[in-house]
Amino acid sequence: MTHLKLLGTTALALGLAAPAMAQEIRFMCYSDGNECEVYDDVLTRFEAANPGVDVIVDVVPYQAILENLPIQLAAGSGPDIAKVTDLGGLSQYYLDLAPYIDRAYWEASFGDTLGWYRGAAGGDAINGMHSQLTITGAFVNATLFEQAGVEMPGADATWDDWAEAARSVAAATETPFPMAIDRTGHRFAGPAISYGAAIVAEDGTPTLSDEGFAAFTAQFVEWNNDGTMARDVWAGQGGATYQDAAQEFINGELVFYYSGSWQVGRMDSTVGDLFDWQVVGSPCGPAGVCSGMPGGAGIVGFSATQHPEVVAAVIDFLAQEDIYAEVTARTRNLPAHLGVAQAGVEFEGASPAAAAALSAFAADLADVAPSAFRYQGYANNRAMFGITAERVSQAIVGELSVEDAVARMAADLEAALADAQ
C-alpha cells in the first residue's frame, strides 16, 4: 500500500520533468570531444525551422552505446536517433531513410560509407550518415627525433624501419617507450593488412588466421617482449578492454604512437609547447601495402520510432553540406561527406600542427586497402576486434604461444560466426 502511495506522490513530483511534446525526438549521443554539444547547438536551428519538433540530445557514456543500446533496441525501447560505432552490427534496427530524402544527394555525398550501414543484409537502403570519418595513423614525437639526431624514416618506410628508428631514438633520449599501438583489434588491423592479412576477403569471408595476420601477430608479440612496444598498453588490460597510450605520448614518454585522426584535437590542446609532434600516416608492411583502418561513427535512425519522417528530416538536416561542414570544422573531424571533403574544411581554432596533422590523415585515406574498407563495413567486425585484442594480449603475456593464439582466434571467429547466425 505504501508503494502505491509513494508512487503517487513522486509521480506528481516528477510530472514537471516531462512536458508532453507533440514530436519529441530522442537522440542518444556520446562524445569523444565536443560532438554532442555541437549537435545540440546546430539542432536548435532545426527546431526553430520546424516548430513542434523537439530534438533532445541525451549525452550518454560510450559504454551505454556499446553495451546497452543493442539490448534496448532488441527490447523495442531504444531512442529515435543515435550516434553509433557498431555500424553494420545494428543494421537490422535502422530506419531506411530513402523514402524521406534525396537519394541522389546522399549517394553522391556519402558514397561507399553508406554500405557500412547495410550490414550483412546488403541491399540499397540508406541507413545512416557517417558523421565522423576516422583513419588510423601514427603520431611521432619530432622533438625526440631531433634530439637523438636520428633521421625520420620516409613516406614509404616499413614498420620495421620505424621500429628500428624509434628504438634508437628512445635509447638516445632515455625515453621509456619506443612505440605503442592502441589496444583494440581495430588499430591492429591496419598493420596486419599491411603485413598481408586479408581479414575480410573479397567474397566477404572473414579470417583472423591467414599468414599475413599471423606474421604481424608474431612480430607484434616480439616487439612487446623486446621492449619496442609499450607493454603496458596491451599487457596491462584484460578482455577486450580499450586502452590508449595518448597520455604517454603527451608526456613525451613515447616516440611513435599508432592511433588515429580523432586524437588530433587532444594532442593539439594538451601537448602545447612540450615538443613538436607530427602525423606520419601508416607505415608499410613487407608486402608493400601501407594501409590504415578507416572508421568512425555515424548517425542513424531506428525503425521503431514513432516519427520516422521527423527522424529522417533531422538526419537529412545534419547531412546537408553546410551543416556537415560546420560540424566537422567545430569538432575537428575528417569529413566523410565527399562534397565537404572536396571543398576542404577550415578547422576552427586549430593550430598549424593540428591542421597539418588533419591534412596528413586525409591524404593517407588514399592508401587504405580495399580489405580495410571491407573490414570496417563488415557486420561482425566488432566480434573480430574483441577476439584480436583478447588473444593477442594472451600471446603477449605468455598465456598462449603465438601459434596457439592464432589458432584460438580462428576457432573463436568460427564460433562467433556460428552464434551470430
Added chain:
Amino acid sequence: MVAIELRDVRKAYGQAEVIKGIDLSIAHGEFCVFVGPSGCGKSTLLRMISGLEDISGGEIAIGGEVVNRIPAADRGLAMVFQSYALYPHMTVRQNLSFGLENINTPKPEIARKVDEVARMLQIEQLLDRRPKDLSGGQRQRVAIGRAVVREPRVFLFDEPLSNLDAELRVDMRGEIAALHRRLENTMIYVTHDQVEAMTMADKIAVLRLGKLEQFGRPLDLYNTPANLFVAGFIGSPKMNFIAGQVDTNDRTLMRLDTGETLRLPVTGFAQRAGEKVTLGIRPNHLCASDDGPVTVHVRSVEQLGGESYVYGQTATGSAITVHSPGQTRIGLGDTIRVGAPEEEIHLFDSDTGLTLREA
C-alpha cells in the same frame, strides 16, 4: 465477577504434549499461584491464559466467557514479565501510557492515570527516565505499574521476582500482596519458589510435567498434601521420606528399608497389609529421642542460634533433616535416633505416590 475457569486445557508442540489436561477454577478476587519445578508448564499455562500462547485442547473461560479464540489484547488482562519487558526506548511515562494510547484513551486521562499509578507505586520521580537508568526494584515497580494502569480484569505475573536479590524480593512480595488487597482483582502468579507461593497465595496450584498435582489453600497443601510430590515440594526444608513396607500381617506395623520398624497410627491411613509405602515427616516434627524408631548418622549440623538443623542419613542412605528450635548438642558424626508424633506422620503409596488417607 471475573472468575477464571480452565477445562481440560491442553497444549502440544507437535508430538510433545506439555500441558496434559488441566482443570482449574479461580474465583473472583483470588490470588492464585502456579508453582512447580522448571519444565512443569506453569509459564506455558499462564501464557495460554493470557492469550500469548494458543490452546491445543480444552477451553479457558474468563468471567464466564470462553476466550480460546480471543486474542491476548482483547482478554482484558495485564501481565508482568520475568524480565519486566519494559520498552527500552521509552521513558517510564511512555511505558506506562503505551497501553492506554493503544485503546485511544484521551490524553488528559492518560496523564491522570499514569500519575495516580506512579504515586501509588512511588515511582513519580522516575517518570522521565529510561529503563536502563533504573535499578532492578524500580524496574519491577514500573512493570507492575504498566500492568496496573490499564485497570485490567486479571493480573498475570510470570516469575516477576526471580531477577531480584533476596531482600528486595521479600519487600516486593509484600507490596504485591498489598496491591492485591488494595485492587481486589483476580491475580495469577507463576513462581518456582514455594516460599513465595505460601506467603502470597490464596490458592496454590502445584504443577508437574504438565499436570495439576494439587490445588488448594496454602496450609491445606502443607498439611494434607495430595501426594509425595506436593509433600516434597511444599514446605522448607523439604519433608523427609523413608521408604518401607507394611507388614504382611500387621497393618499398623511398617518395616522400613533400613530394617527398623515403626508403628503407624491405627486410624487415618488407608494402607493395606504388605503394601510398599513411603513415610513422610516434616523436619520440624522430627525430634531426637533415644527411643526413636529411626537411626540417623549425622553428616552436618547448622547452628543458627535460635534454631538448628541436623542433616543426616538413614542406614539405607535416605537424607534426613531434623529442625529444632533453640540450639542442639548433637555433633558431627553422632548417631542419633529420631521419632515423630503419630499425628504428624504422612504416608504415601510408593508406587502411585498418592497419599494414603482414610476415606
Added chain:
Amino acid sequence: MRWPGWPPTSRRRWPTRSKGVAETKGQGATAPAPPPEMTALRGAGDGFALRLISPVMRLVEIPMIALQRLLGINRLAWVFLAPNLLLFGLFAFLPVILNVAYATTGGANVMLADRPQIGMGNFERLLDCANHLDPNTCREDKFWRAVWNTLWFVTLQVGIMVGFSLLTAIVLNGKIRARGFFRSVFFFPVLLSPVVVALIWKWMLQRNGVLNAFLDWAGIGGYNWLVDAQWAFAWSVFLSVWAHMGFYTLILLAGLQAIPRDVYEAATMDRASPWRAFRRITLPLLAPTMLVVLVLALIKGVQTFDEVYAFTGGGPGTATTFIIQYIYEEGFAGSPRLFGLSAAASLLVAFVLVVLTLVQLWVNRKSVDG
C-alpha cells in the same frame, strides 16, 4: 579521547531469555538481571523520526488490524513478508528462471522467443575439455581460466581477509582508546564504490604512481605492477581485502563482544595462556559468527567483479579475469552476445555456490551446535 556514542565497554545485549531456558534459570537463586541496555535512537532523534513516519504508519495500521483479525497473528507474518517477497520474486527469482530458459537456447538474439532451443548445448560447450586442469585444452578456455583464477582468488582473498578481520576485531575488542574512531576507519572503505576503489588503487599503483615514487625514493626501485601477471593478481587480492575487510571485522567484533568477559577471567584463573584462551575459548565461541563470515565472504568472493574489472580489466592477459567477468563479457559486453552461454555459466556458478555453502554448513555443523 572518547568517541561520542559508544562507551568502550558497552555491551549491547539484552538479558537473553529464550523459552525453556527461563525456567531453568536460577532455581530460587537471585541472579541479578543484566541491565537491558539498548542503543535505540535517542531523545530528539527518536521522537523526530517517529513523528515523521507515524502518520503513514497509523494509516497502514487500519488495514493491518483488519488483516490481523482475519488471519491471526502467525499468518500475519506473510503479510509482513509480502512486499519483500514480491520484490524478490520479480527481480531476483524471475530473472533466475529466465536465465534457466536462456541457458537452454543459443544464438545472439535478445528475446527468448527468437532463440533456438539447444538443450544442454551451452553446458556441454562450457564443460568440453580434454583436460579440465589445463584451460588450453578446453573449448571455452576463457571460462576455465576464469574458473581457476577465481578459485585461487577466493582461496587467498577469503583466507587473508578473514584472518585480518579477526586480528583487527581482536585488537579492537581489547582495551583501546578511541575504539569508535578506529572501528569507523576500518569500515570506511566498505562505503566506497567498487569503481572508486579500483580507481584509487590504480592511481596509487600506476607506473608513475605514488607507490613507485616512494620505492624509488627508498632506493628499492619502482615496478610496473599491473603489467606483471602475478603482481596484478596479488594486488587484486589486496584491493579486495582492503575494500571489504571492514564489514567482516564488524561482524566478528560483534561476535567477540557477545562472549562474556567472565569466561576469560575464569580462563585466567585457570592459568590458561593467552594463546590457549584464544584456541580453546575464543575460537569455539566465535565459531557460529565465523561460519556466517566465511559463508558470506565465500559467496561474495566468488562474485568478485566490479572492482577488479575496473582495476585491471581482467588482465594482464587473463590473469585477473574471474568468473563473473567472463559471464558479463560473454553475455553483455562482448560481441556477439552469447546470453545462453553466459546464463549457463551463471547457473553453474550459482550451483557451485549453493553446494559450497551447504558443505560449509555441514562441516561446521558440530562447532555451531556445540
Added chain:
Amino acid sequence: MGRTWEFLTATRGGARLHWTDWASYGYLFLGVFLMFFPVVWLVLSSFKTEADLQRYPPTFLPYQQQTITLDGHADPLPLFRITGGEHEGMILAQLRRVGLQAQMIDPANPEERLQVSIRDYERLERFSLATENYSDLFGRFNFLLYFWNSTFITVMATLIMLLTNSMAAFALSKYRFRGRTVVLLLVIGTLMIPQTVVLVPLFLIVSELGMFNSLWGVIIPGAATPTGVFLLRQYMLTIPDEILDAARMDKASEWKIYWRIILPLSAPAIAVLAILAIMWRWNDFLWPLIVLTQSENFTLQLALNSFQGELQTQWSSLLAMTVLTLLPIAMVFMFLQKYIATGIASTGGK
C-alpha cells in the same frame, strides 16, 4: 601475532602501557594509514592540474606553475629558476621549449632572448588548488537536476528497502509459521545470484513493467536485498520476545508492535543498513546506465560518466568526479558512523 592474544584476557588494570598495547596501537595506526591515505591521496590529486598529475615523482600537495604576463605576449609565460649555466640564480620566463633547449626571457629585460638548457632549470611553483577540475564538471551539465535525481533515487530506494526489509526481517525473526525456513533459505539463495549475471532478464522484466527510463526502474529492483533482510533479522533476534508479549498485552496490534517497538529498537541495525543502502544506490552505475537513457533522468554517476568517450580519458576530471560522488557518502557516514558497530548483531547460533 602473539601480541594480540594478550588482549584476549584483558584483565590487566595497570595504567602503564604494556608492549602489547603499543603493538595494538601500532597496528591500528597502520590501519588508519592504509585505509585513509589512498583516499586522502585521491582527494589531493583531484585538485592537481592535468600537468601536475603527470609529474613524477608526484608531490603531496597540488602545485601550479607560476606564470607571469609580459607585454607583447598574449598568454602568461611560465617562470623557471635557473640552476646552472651562465644565467644561474636568475628567474626567467620561458617562451618556448625546443628539444633540450628553452628560449627564455628575463622579465626585467623582456627584449633579450636567452637560450637555456632544460637540464639547468626548474619550475617555479606555488601551492594552488586546481578548482577548475570541479568547475569544469559543473559547467558541463545541469548539476542540480542530476543531483536531485540521484538523491531522489537514493532516498526512495533506501526508504523502500528499509521498510520492506525490516518488515520481512520482523516476520522471519519474530513469528513461527509454516514455511519460515523455506523463505529464509530463499532469501539466502538470492545471495548466490549477483545482479551482474542477470542484467538481461532483469532489463526485460523492468521494460515489461514499464519502468524503463523511469527513476522507479532503478529504485524498485534494488529494494529487496538479501543482505538487508539477513542483517536486520540477526539484530531483531536479539530483541527479547517478552517485550513483544508485553506490547501484545498492552493491546498493541502487530503492526504497532512493528513500528513502535521493533523499528525503534532496531535503529542501530537500520542505521547500518541505511548506510549500506545509501552507498549502494548512490554509487550504482551499471544498472542506471541500462535503465536510464534520457538525460533528464540521469543520475549524477551517469552524468559524470557521460563524457567518457570511446577514445579518451582524462585523469583530472575522473578524479574530481570521483571525489564529488564520494562526498555525500562521506557525510552520511559521519552522521551514522556511531551506529555501525552496535548495529551489527552477533550472528552466533541463531
